[in-house]
Amino acid sequence: MKINISNLSEGVHEYEFEENPSSIELDERFSRPVVAKVGIEKRRRQLFLTGHIKTFGKFVCDRCLDNFEKEIEVDYRMTYVYDMEDAGEIDRGEITVIHTSTNEINIAEDVREYILLSVPLKLLCKDDCAGLCSTCGANLNQGACGCPKEDIDPRWEKLKKIINKN
């Protein structure tokens, strides 16, 4: 995911990358190609990058423990400058300082990081996932399991949760 910037003219340039997840060091949850559409606007001593990244990840649902695939889509901005003085008034996303002799920028690491950052902390196969029956372990997304509805003394509820964890 390298962009040659050595003779880049002023103005907007567009790039598209398609990369194997493993080649940008993404873990095995990611098995489909990572597509990154990148625009770079060169203005004298500044390069403004906007990236649009798309891929898919295979995850385990936190609630029902089923595997599911989820599209990961993320936009990011990066501004490349030759020294922090150039960055003075910029407040567009993050800033990377590059050397005047830098011929190419490699966006692979940023792409990987933005993908990992956009994996939700709570992973659910669907928003209303019904989870597992706490009695028989059946996946309640596939219908009711027939266990009697529990009626527990709320004072025991906490203890039961602890037991279920083990």
Ligand SMILES: [Zn+2]
């Ligand atoms: Zn689920």
Ligand SMILES: [Zn+2]
């Ligand atoms: Zn059940």
